Amino acid sequence: MRRVSFFRWTLILVPCLVLFFMAPLVLSKYLVFILNLLAVYVLVAIGLNFVMGYTGQISTGHAAFLALGAYFTAICATRASSLPFYVLLPMAGCFAGLVGFLLGIPILRLRGFYIAMVTLAFGAVVSEIALQWSSLTHGDDGLRVPSAFLGTFVFDSDKRLFYLIQPVTILLILAARNIVSTRVGRAFLAIRQSETAAQTLGINLSWYKTSAFALSAFYTGVAGALFAYAMTHITPDSFSLSTSIDFIAMIVIGGMGSIFGSIIGAVILTAIQQLLGSLAEVQMLVFGIALIVFMIFMPRGISGALRSWRAAVKARKKQSLENTPKGEGYP
Amino acid sequence: MKATGRKAIFVIFLFLLFFGLVSRGSAAEVGVSADSVTVGCSNSFSGPLAFCGLEMVKYGAEIYFKQINDQGGVQGRKVIMKSYDDGYDPTKALVNTKRLVEQDKVFCILEPQGSSPVEATIDYLEQQKVPLLFPFQGLPLKGRMVFTAHTVYPREAEIVVDWMVQKKGFKRIGMIYQDDAYGYTYRDTATPRLKSMNMELAAQEPVKRTSIDLSAQMAKLSQDNLDALWMILTPGPGAMAIKEAKKEGWTKTKLFATGPLTDESFIILSGGEGEGVWGFSDWPDPVHSKKPAIAEYRAALQKYAAGHVPNRYSLFGYFYAKLFAEALNRAGKDVTREKLVTTMESMKNWENGVIPPVSFSKDSHAAEQSGFMVEVKNNVFQPLSGWVSLENGKLVERPLGE
Amino acid sequence: MLIHIVISGIATGCIYSLVALGLTLIYKSTEHVNFAQGDMSMVSGFIAFTLFAWLKVPVPLAFFLALVGSLGLGLVMEFLLVKPAIRASHFNVFIITLGASIVMQSASGLIWTHNEFPFPSLFPNKSLVLGPVRTDAGSLGIIFSTSLLMLALFLFFKYSKTGTSLRAVSQSQQAALLMGISVKRCFALTWAISGLVAGIAALLIAPVVFLSTALGFVVVNGFAGAILGGWGSLPGAVVGGVILGVLENIAPFYFPSEIRNIIPFAVLVGVLVIRPSGIMGEERRRRV
Numbered sequence A: 001m002r003r004v005s006f007f008r009w010t011l012i013l014v015p016c017l018v019l020f021f022m023a024p025l026v027l028s029k030y031l032v033f034i035l036n037l038l039a040v041y042v043l044v045a046i047g048l049n050f051v052m053g054y055t056g057q058i059s060t061g062h063a064a065f066l067a068l069g070a071y072f073t074a075i076c077a078t079r080a081s082s083l084p085f086y087v088l089l090p091m092a093g094c095f096a097g098l099v100g101f102l103l104g105i106p107i108l109r110l111r112g113f114y115i116a117m118v119t120l121a122f123g124a125v126v127s128e129i130a131l132q133w134s135s136l137t138h139g140d141d142g143l144r145v146p147s148a149f150l151g152t153f154v155f156d157s158d159k160r161l162f163y164l165i166q167p168v169t170i171l172l173i174l175a176a177r178n179i180v181s182t183r184v185g186r187a188f189l190a191i192r193q194s195e196t197a198a199q200t201l202g203i204n205l206s207w208y209k210t211s212a213f214a215l216s217a218f219y220t221g222v223a224g225a226l227f228a229y230a231m232t233h234i235t236p237d238s239f240s241l242s243t244s245i246d247f248i249a250m251i252v253i254g255g256m257g258s259i260f261g262s263i264i265g266a267v268i269l270t271a272i273q274q275l276l277g278s279l280a281e282v283q284m285l286v287f288g289i290a291l292i293v294f295m296i297f298m299p300r301g302i303s304g305a306l307r308s309w310r311a312a313v314k315a316r317k318k319q320s321l322e323n324t325p326k327g328e329g330y331p
Numbered sequence B: 001m002k003a004t005g006r007k008a009i010f011v012i013f014l015f016l017l018f019f020g021l022v023s024r025g026s027a028a029e030v031g032v033s034a035d036s037v038t039v040g041c042s043n044s045f046s047g048p049l050a051f052c053g054l055e056m057v058k059y060g061a062e063i064y065f066k067q068i069n070d071q072g073g074v075q076g077r078k079v080i081m082k083s084y085d086d087g088y089d090p091t092k093a094l095v096n097t098k099r100l101v102e103q104d105k106v107f108c109i110l111e112p113q114g115s116s117p118v119e120a121t122i123d124y125l126e127q128q129k130v131p132l133l134f135p136f137q138g139l140p141l142k143g144r145m146v147f148t149a150h151t152v153y154p155r156e157a158e159i160v161v162d163w164m165v166q167k168k169g170f171k172r173i174g175m176i177y178q179d180d181a182y183g184y185t186y187r188d189t190a191t192p193r194l195k196s197m198n199m200e201l202a203a204q205e206p207v208k209r210t211s212i213d214l215s216a217q218m219a220k221l222s223q224d225n226l227d228a229l230w231m232i233l234t235p236g237p238g239a240m241a242i243k244e245a246k247k248e249g250w251t252k253t254k255l256f257a258t259g260p261l262t263d264e265s266f267i268i269l270s271g272g273e274g275e276g277v278w279g280f281s282d283w284p285d286p287v288h289s290k291k292p293a294i295a296e297y298r299a300a301l302q303k304y305a306a307g308h309v310p311n312r313y314s315l316f317g318y319f320y321a322k323l324f325a326e327a328l329n330r331a332g333k334d335v336t337r338e339k340l341v342t343t344m345e346s347m348k349n350w351e352n353g354v355i356p357p358v359s360f361s362k363d364s365h366a367a368e369q370s371g372f373m374v375e376v377k378n379n380v381f382q383p384l385s386g387w388v389s390l391e392n393g394k395l396v397e398r399p400l401g402e
Numbered sequence C: 001m002l003i004h005i006v007i008s009g010i011a012t013g014c015i016y017s018l019v020a021l022g023l024t025l026i027y028k029s030t031e032h033v034n035f036a037q038g039d040m041s042m043v044s045g046f047i048a049f050t051l052f053a054w055l056k057v058p059v060p061l062a063f064f065l066a067l068v069g070s071l072g073l074g075l076v077m078e079f080l081l082v083k084p085a086i087r088a089s090h091f092n093v094f095i096i097t098l099g100a101s102i103v104m105q106s107a108s109g110l111i112w113t114h115n116e117f118p119f120p121s122l123f124p125n126k127s128l129v130l131g132p133v134r135t136d137a138g139s140l141g142i143i144f145s146t147s148l149l150m151l152a153l154f155l156f157f158k159y160s161k162t163g164t165s166l167r168a169v170s171q172s173q174q175a176a177l178l179m180g181i182s183v184k185r186c187f188a189l190t191w192a193i194s195g196l197v198a199g200i201a202a203l204l205i206a207p208v209v210f211l212s213t214a215l216g217f218v219v220v221n222g223f224a225g226a227i228l229g230g231w232g233s234l235p236g237a238v239v240g241g242v243i244l245g246v247l248e249n250i251a252p253f254y255f256p257s258e259i260r261n262i263i264p265f266a267v268l269v270g271v272l273v274i275r276p277s278g279i280m281g282e283e284r285r286r287r288v
Helices: A002-026 A029-054 A063-079 A085-107 A112-132 A158-181 A183-193 A195-200 A205-231 A241-254 A259-297 A301-323 B002-019 B050-070 B090-103 B115-128 B153-167 B181-195 B215-222 B235-248 B264-269 B292-304 B312-331 B337-345 C002-030 C037-054 C059-082 C090-112 C137-159 C161-171 C173-178 C183-209 C213-229 C234-254 C263-274
Strands: A148-150 A153-155 B036-043 B078-085 B108-110 B173-178 B203-207 B228-232 B254-257 B278-281 B372-377 B380-383 B387-391 B394-398 C127-130 C133-136
Touching: A002 A029, A002 A158, A029 A158, A029 A205, A029 A241, A029 A259, A029 B090, A063 A085, A063 A112, A063 A205, A063 A241, A085 A112, A085 A148, A085 A205, A085 C263, A112 A241, A112 C213, A112 C263, A153 A158, A158 A183, A158 A205, A158 A259, A183 A205, A205 B090, A241 A259, A241 A301, A241 C090, A259 A301, A259 B050, A259 B078, A259 B090, A259 C090, B036 B050, B036 B090, B050 B078, B050 B292, B050 B312, B078 B090, B090 B108, B090 B115, B108 B312, B115 B181, B153 B173, B153 B181, B153 B228, B153 B278, B153 B387, B153 B394, B173 B181, B173 B215, B181 B203, B181 B228, B203 B215, B215 B235, B215 C002, B215 C234, B228 B235, B235 B254, B235 B264, B235 C183, B264 B380, B278 B380, B292 B312, B312 B337, B372 B387, C002 C037, C002 C133, C002 C137, C002 C161, C002 C183, C002 C213, C002 C234, C037 C059, C037 C090, C037 C183, C037 C213, C059 C090, C059 C183, C090 C213, C127 C137, C133 C137, C137 C161, C137 C183, C137 C234, C161 C173, C161 C183, C173 C183, C183 C213, C213 C234, C213 C263, C234 C263
Parallel strands: B036 B078, B036 B108, B173 B203, B173 B228, B228 B254, B254 B278
Antiparallel strands: A148 A153, B278 B372, B372 B380, B387 B394, C127 C133
């Protein structure tokens, strides 16, 4: 039985992947650009999910990690132009991750809304530093980001960047899935359900909470590096409080505590922004109403709603099975 | 990988399917068809500059285009304006601009707003060879196809420094400025210029954009015995600064407002305490001026948006839409982006009845490089000088022309 | 000379405190965070504006009606938004209030535009000299009103029957229910009071910072003030807000311009690291 389904999904998956990677050849530049930004947001959502969805801590300043990754990449690529992207990306992630770890240490003693406030303050501080340390960041004028390159091949267009951003994103999604299905992931989930109970199970709270923060920062830092390449020019205004709040909206819409939820949250938010674009001055009004309606009717996000729907379908199937009188051909 | 991978790719495919593959029929020039020209911009319709954005696009440019379309359009073509909201977020500005250029196939970008949002798009537009016309911001932008609108901040700063020192003999000049590119530009232009005259800013105090209390900064400035305090602020904080100055009992120090601050709402918000404040004005009074061109703007506003109060933002939108239409007309029937740029570069001394005659050249893409000094008298900005500009480094004054 | 800066800082701090108060009120009884607190002030301000500027209602009457309106706004918020999500997690209600904030700002922009408007003050526009100290009626008025409000709330919660039931609900909903208190009614009442506080805040804030759809941004500082003083403590909210306001005003005198904006946040982080519950916060015991 299992062998059949393995074969079946490979049959579906492989052509899907091939088609996906042929996308830049058939789609417009604009759509490719949107897909690149979408990949960035997916990584941020997964990162944020490690902190909010899995360990239940709120981060209202996550744009700060995006900024750290973006500025690190822009500054290093400018000053050490021989560094290839496959060195810069992990370095940007590690830089953000290190900051996240250091921030996580004092934070882990705090609860719920205190963490929200400290991360808010952190976001404001990083934004302010990006603005004031103009010798490094060019402040409000912003930094131009040198294009990524591989040997002599330069990723200087949206279509070319697609082949850099998407594989990195897919790799990181797979890695996230692996993390989540291991002991570490289960520990994260346990902490979110109940910190006290998790402790009784022998889970070292401080270690896991800090690692969740560092991991989240790492993912968002790499996303920041990719963001810098996609935007080609970064200014502090791109990393504001409303950006951080958009990120939270993403994972709440998609559903917290699942990788799929992160992906779909990013997709939905991007789709909404695209769809509402032509409404100009009414756009934000509709967006606000959409958020409220969403949260009232799908409180566990789309992935949560899908899960309940699937569970309901299964339950109904089971019930109809039980209701079928025996001897109708069922073993 | 199973479930997530499958689901994820399925989801992304739905997304792509939804937007579909884009291909529109190609015309002689992008955004130009037999009977229409499409222009567009990413602007602020929400966020801190929403009021300016809505005024300049919905009650400025669109009103002008309605008017001219009703009269037959430009070279027989109606002008259509598309706009998207970026809320002053550079990321959204870039997304919107790419959408305008690649999906909506606009002929050019007209009147976007904000230094950060515009900066995020400028490299892209130059690369795609799309003209960027008259953004509502004050930094000097460089680009083959970029044309700036009102007097850029560094130019204004130079004029004001020269005027304060040479014409008014101010010795101790202080500055209270917003803590961002807007404020820094004035500070970083004024400082070296004063240095070249063996002077320096007697005091400088930054103010965060969202501040609600300026008492600390104004108290510090009180101690500096200033001849003039140059305010590089927006109307809200600017009005707060005036009120604070009144509270501190300032009599000797002249308050001086920048171009963006010299706006009617500044007078209204100061609640009558703005009498005697000086400023640098980019525009004649949009409400009271009797100039025919401004009366025409007010009449159009009355016709297409009855009851809407005239202000400098919708005037900006109207005027620069008019300048664009003039250039479009001069470029002729078979217009291309390239042709528009060269036509504009050949425009000399376009009499417009609002600001001094507009001239462009290969080296100068600035529509306006001057301003006139005003003083608040009876809650109205009254001229203190004619149009002041810098030519060959020297202050030149021309009559205002009523 | 420094003293009038401190007084001004205290007045600004009181403005933050008013927002912090509204936030804390709702959090204490329902454990929800109302992101739209500042925007409720904004809408109340615009209600008053519509009355005195468009309908030419005399200002004192307009103010009174606006306060009534703000009470109603609190009730409407509770009814429309929070009741349907009553079993939802705190994240969800937070996002709902975020949605409400966005809706309020854009709807207000569509009705009244995003322009800034002057707003009449409850206090005369006079400078006052008390000995060596120069200050103004406005600042003192704000400080006085906030103190009065604090006192009124304190008396209400401590001595009145309704106030006591609200306190009971905030300590334990189960126990309150067992005591015959209508928990649902208490929630509605809390939101109504919070709405009223937002309305009062509008009348005090708008003359200083001018009325516009951006008035709600003060909520961010309100959060900071509330946490600094101790999240979940009403006097803490006021103390925290005031300290924040004073800090912001003193910073320009002692710190170079590059870092002075970071000072309030740095202090916040510092306080939280040393004393996680904030200056006056309470350690809440949590159920497993």
